[in-house]
Amino acid sequence: MKDTVISFNNVSKIYKLYSSTRRRLLGIFFKKISYKKKNAVDNISFEIQRGDSVALFGKNGAGKSTVLKMITGVAFPTSGEIKVNGRVSALLELTSGFDLEFTGRENIYLKGHILGLKDSEIKALEDTIVEFSELNDYIDQPVRTYSSGMKARLGFAINVNIKPEILIVDEALSVGDAAFRKKCQTKINEIIHKDNVTLLFVTHQTAVAEEFCKRGIVMKNGKIVFDGEVHEASEFYKKMK
Numbered sequence: 001m002k003d004t005v006i007s008f009n010n011v012s013k014i015y016k017l018y019s020s021t022r023r024r025l026l027g028i029f030f031k032k033i034s035y036k037k038k039n040a041v042d043n044i045s046f047e048i049q050r051g052d053s054v055a056l057f058g059k060n061g062a063g064k065s066t067v068l069k070m071i072t073g074v075a076f077p078t079s080g081e082i083k084v085n086g087r088v089s090a091l092l093e094l095t096s097g098f099d100l101e102f103t104g105r106e107n108i109y110l111k112g113h114i115l116g117l118k119d120s121e122i123k124a125l126e127d128t129i130v131e132f133s134e135l136n137d138y139i140d141q142p143v144r145t146y147s148s149g150m151k152a153r154l155g156f157a158i159n160v161n162i163k164p165e166i167l168i169v170d171e172a173l174s175v176g177d178a179a180f181r182k183k184c185q186t187k188i189n190e191i192i193h194k195d196n197v198t199l200l201f202v203t204h205q206t207a208v209a210e211e212f213c214k215r216g217i218v219m220k221n222g223k224i225v226f227d228g229e230v231h232e233a234s235e236f237y238k239k240m241k
Helices: 021-029 065-071 104-116 119-132 136-140 148-161 179-197 206-212 231-238
Strands: 002-015 034-047 053-057 079-084 088-091 168-169 198-204 216-218 225-227
Touching: 002 065, 002 198, 034 065, 034 198, 034 225, 053 065, 053 206, 053 231, 065 079, 065 088, 065 168, 065 198, 088 148, 104 119, 104 136, 104 148, 119 148, 119 206, 148 179, 168 179, 179 206, 206 231, 216 231, 225 231
Parallel strands: 053 198, 053 216, 088 168, 168 198
Antiparallel strands: 002 034, 002 079, 216 225
């Protein structure tokens, strides 16, 4: 019997929208400051089992990013319960967590520590990460000298090689040239099937999602409107546009 690695139980996330930065600041101290409520996620429930591959579809503003933020602990639900069981590697903002004054190699250790790895574990993965990134001699140069593409390559190389138990991908496969994108796709396929990693893949590209995933969840206005086989979810999403 499979283990449940991600569980949402009647989860809602409400954001307070203020008319200005000043009013937002005042709202921290004074409850009477007026604001609008935005139901980013509206009472959703679902479970993902270990080894599952799930695509999350939805237009901009559907609530997908908020779901990811709550899974990774960047945001917290207003109500409901979330359980996550396993090491999460999130390919969301690939360059987040980098120190621009550190070299690429030093940032491998920095991000490794942020992800909860010990020095010995990072050391064992260092050569693999450097090789995968294809940064060559640039790996020992300050990250501030990197192009955005180079930083994204390094971020991707770190996140897919740290032996995650739960891998979250948010349109990260657009990184680099066509050859590197193909390499990234191959790597994701490898860790899904070889290492039994749980995949949550967020994209507007239904064809790419169908390549990786077996299940699809469609969101609209903060609610889940479809949850089923990925090809059926893709068709539902296409007709919803």
